[in-house]
Amino acid sequence: MSNSYIWWGIVAYVIVALAVGYMSREASSASSMSEFFIGNRKMKGMVATLSYSATIFSAFLMIGMVGLTYAGGVGALGFELAYFVSLAIVALVGPKFWMVGKKYGYITPSEMLGHRYNSKALAFIAAGAACVFLIPYSAVQLAGVGYLLQGMSDGAISFTTGVIVAAVLAVVFAYVAGIRSVMWTDALQAAVMIVGLVAVVGIVVSEIGGLGTLFDRVAAEQPKALTVPGDGVFSFITFIGITIPWLFYAVANPQVSQRLFMSASLKSMRHTIIGSMLFGLVGIVLAVVLGLCVRLLIPGLEKADLATPVLLGSAHIPPFIGIVMMIAAVGAAVSTIDSIILTLSSMVARDIYANTKAASSESAQLNIGKWVVPVIAIMAVVFAELQLDLIAMLSVASVTGLAVLVPATLGAFYWKRGTALGGIVSVVCTGILVLFIYANGNSLLGLPAGVWSLPLASILFVVVSLFSKKPGRIADEFMAEATRVRFGNDSAGPKAVTRPALQEEA
Amino acid sequence: MEGKKWFLVIGLITAIGHWLPYTMLTDVHAWYGSFLLWLLLDVALIFSAMMITRNFEDS
Numbered sequence: 001m002s003n004s005y006i007w008w009g010i011v012a013y014v015i016v017a018l019a020v021g022y023m024s025r026e027a028s029s030a031s032s033m034s035e036f037f038i039g040n041r042k043m044k045g046m047v048a049t050l051s052y053s054a055t056i057f058s059a060f061l062m063i064g065m066v067g068l069t070y071a072g073g074v075g076a077l078g079f080e081l082a083y084f085v086s087l088a089i090v091a092l093v094g095p096k097f098w099m100v101g102k103k104y105g106y107i108t109p110s111e112m113l114g115h116r117y118n119s120k121a122l123a124f125i126a127a128g129a130a131c132v133f134l135i136p137y138s139a140v141q142l143a144g145v146g147y148l149l150q151g152m153s154d155g156a157i158s159f160t161t162g163v164i165v166a167a168v169l170a171v172v173f174a175y176v177a178g179i180r181s182v183m184w185t186d187a188l189q190a191a192v193m194i195v196g197l198v199a200v201v202g203i204v205v206s207e208i209g210g211l212g213t214l215f216d217r218v219a220a221e222q223p224k225a226l227t228v229p230g231d232g233v234f235s236f237i238t239f240i241g242i243t244i245p246w247l248f249y250a251v252a253n254p255q256v257s258q259r260l261f262m263s264a265s266l267k268s269m270r271h272t273i274i275g276s277m278l279f280g281l282v283g284i285v286l287a288v289v290l291g292l293c294v295r296l297l298i299p300g301l302e303k304a305d306l307a308t309p310v311l312l313g314s315a316h317i318p319p320f321i322g323i324v325m326m327i328a329a330v331g332a333a334v335s336t337i338d339s340i341i342l343t344l345s346s347m348v349a350r351d352i353y354a355n356t357k358a359a360s361s362e363s364a365q366l367n368i369g370k371w372v373v374p375v376i377a378i379m380a381v382v383f384a385e386l387q388l389d390l391i392a393m394l395s396v397a398s399v400t401g402l403a404v405l406v407p408a409t410l411g412a413f414y415w416k417r418g419t420a421l422g423g424i425v426s427v428v429c430t431g432i433l434v435l436f437i438y439a440n441g442n443s444l445l446g447l448p449a450g451v452w453s454l455p456l457a458s459i460l461f462v463v464v465s466l467f468s469k470k471p472g473r474i475a476d477e478f479m480a481e482a483t484r485v486r487f488g489n490d491s492a493g494p495k496a497v498t499r500p501a502l503q504e505e506a
Numbered sequence: 507m508e509g510k511k512w513f514l515v516i517g518l519i520t521a522i523g524h525w526l527p528y529t530m531l532t533d534v535h536a537w538y539g540s541f542l543l544w545l546l547l548d549v550a551l552i553f554s555a556m557m558i559t560r561n562f563e564d565s
Contacts (some may be wrong), residue, residue, distance in 0.1 A: 223535035266562035
C-alpha cells in the first residue's frame with residue numbers, strides 16, 4: 001500500500017481524535033486529581049462502555065489475537081475465555097470497589113489497598129509493582145502500531161517510526177483533558193474498530209466462499225488449527241500458563257480496575273460490564289475467524305503478529321477499508337497506552353510521591369502526575385524496541401506479574417484477617433520470582449511464570465497474614481462498607497467522607 | 507450467599523473450558539469442536555454477569 005495513503009490516514013485520525021478529545025473537556029477543566037484521572041466519578045452510558053471495551057481489548061484484539069490465531073489456531077479463543085471470566089468476576093467485585101471508592105475518595109487501586117491495610121508501604125509497593133509490570137503492556141500497544149505501519153507499507157515505514165508516532169500521540173491525548181479525552185477518543189475508536197472488523201472479515205470470508213467453506217478448508221488443509229494443543233503452540237501447560245493470570249485480569253490490572261471508581265452509578269457499571277462483554281464476544285470471534293482466514297490466504301509469514309497488517313496492505317482488502325482499519329488499530333493502541341499512562345502517573349503521584357512527601361498538595365500531586373506521563377511513554381518506547389516476543393505473549397508476561405496483586409486486592413474485600421505484611425510479602429516475593437522466571441526463559445521446574453504467580457502469591461498472603469498482627473478498626477470499617485451495598489440495595493452509594501491520613505497502627 | 511454461588515458457577519465454566527478441549531474435543535477438527543464450546547461458555551459467562559448485576563440501579 002502507498003505510504004502517502006498511510007500518512008494521510010494518520011493525519012485524519014489525529015485531527016478527528018484531537019477534536020473529540022478537546023470537545024470532551026469539561027468547562028471546569030481538568031484541574032483536580034479526581035477530574036483529570038477519574039472524570040469526577042461521573043462516567044456512564046455508551047462512552048463508558050466503549051471506552052472500557054477499548055481499554056480491555058485494544059490493539060491486542062486486532063493484531064495480537066489475529067496473530068495468535070495465525071500462530072496456533074482456535075486455542076486463541078480458549079485463551080479469551082479467561083477475559084470473560086475476569087469480567088464476570090468484576091460483576092461480583094466491582095460494586096465493592098465502587099462503594100469504597102466513593103466513600104473514601106480513592107483515585108487509585110493501590111491507594112485503596114494502602115487504606116484498607118493501613119499501610120503506606122503496601123500502597124507504595126503495589127504502585128511500584130504496577131509500574132514495573134505495566135511497562136511491557138504499554139510497550140505491546142506501541143509495538144502493535146510499529147508492526148501495523150511496517151506491515152502495511154511493506155517495510156517502507158519502519159517499526160521504530162510506528163512506535164514513536166504512537167508514543168507521541170499518546171502523550172498529546174493524555175494532556176488534552178486527562179481521562180475524559182481518553183474515554184471519548186476510546187469510544188470513537190472502539191466503534192470504528194468493530195465496524196471495520198465486521199467489514200474486513202465480511203470481505204475476506206466471502207472471498208474464501210463463506211464461513212462453511214472457511215471451516216471446511218481449515219479442517220482439510222490445517223486440521224490442527226481447530227483443536228488444542230493443535231500445532232503445539234497451545235500445549236496444556238502453556239495454555240494454563242497464559243489463562244490463570246488472566247482470570248483476574250480486570251481486577252489486578254490497575255488501568256482496568258481504576259475504571260470501577262469512575263462509574264456514575266451501579267447501573268452504569270452494569271451497562272459497562274455487560275456492554276464490554278458483548279463487544280468482546282463479537283470482536284474476539286471476528287479476530288479468530290480473521291486469523292483462520294489469513295492462515296489460508298497468506299501462509300508462511302515470518303512473524304505471526306504481521307498477519308493483520310499484511311492482510312490490510314494486501315490486494316485482498318480495498319485500500320479505503322485497509323486505511324480505516326489501520327486508523328482504528330492505531331487509535332485502539334494509543335487509547336490503551338493512554339489509559340495505562342494515566343493510571344501509572346496517578347499511582348506515582350498519589351501512592352509514591354504523596355506517601356513519601358509529607359503534606360503534598362493536590363495540585364503538586366497533579367503536576368507530578370503530568371510530569372510522569374512522558375517518562376512512562378519513553379520507557380515503553382525503549383521496551384517496545386526490544387521486540388522480545390509475540391504481542392500476545394508479552395501481554396501475558398505483564399498480566400502474570402500483575403497477578404501478584406490479586407490476593408491482596410480480593411483479600412481486602414473477602415478476608416478480614418488479611419494483613420498489610422501479608423500483602424507486602426506476597427507482592428514483593430512473587431514479583432521478584434516472576435521476574436526471575438522470565439529472565440530464565442519463562443520456566444521453573446518445567447512450569448511457566450503464569451502457573452506460579454497467582455498460587456504462590458495467594459499462599460504467601462494467607463500464611464504471612466496469619467502470622468502477623470490482626471488488622472484493626474480501619475479494616476473493619478472498610479469491609480463493612482464493601483459488604484453493606486450489593487445487588488440492588490442502596491446502589492446510589494454512600495456519602496463521601498474525609499479520610500484521615502494513614503497512620504500505621506501500633 | 508449469592509456471591510459465593512456465582513463464584514462457583516464461574517469456576518465451573520472455567521474448569522469445563524480447560525478440561526473438554528484437551529480431552530474429548532482434541533480430535534474434533536471442526537467448527538463444532540472446541541471453537542463452539544468456548545463460544546458457548548463465553549455466552550454463559552455473559553449470562554452469568556447479567557444475572558449477577560440484574561438489580562444494579564441508579565438510586
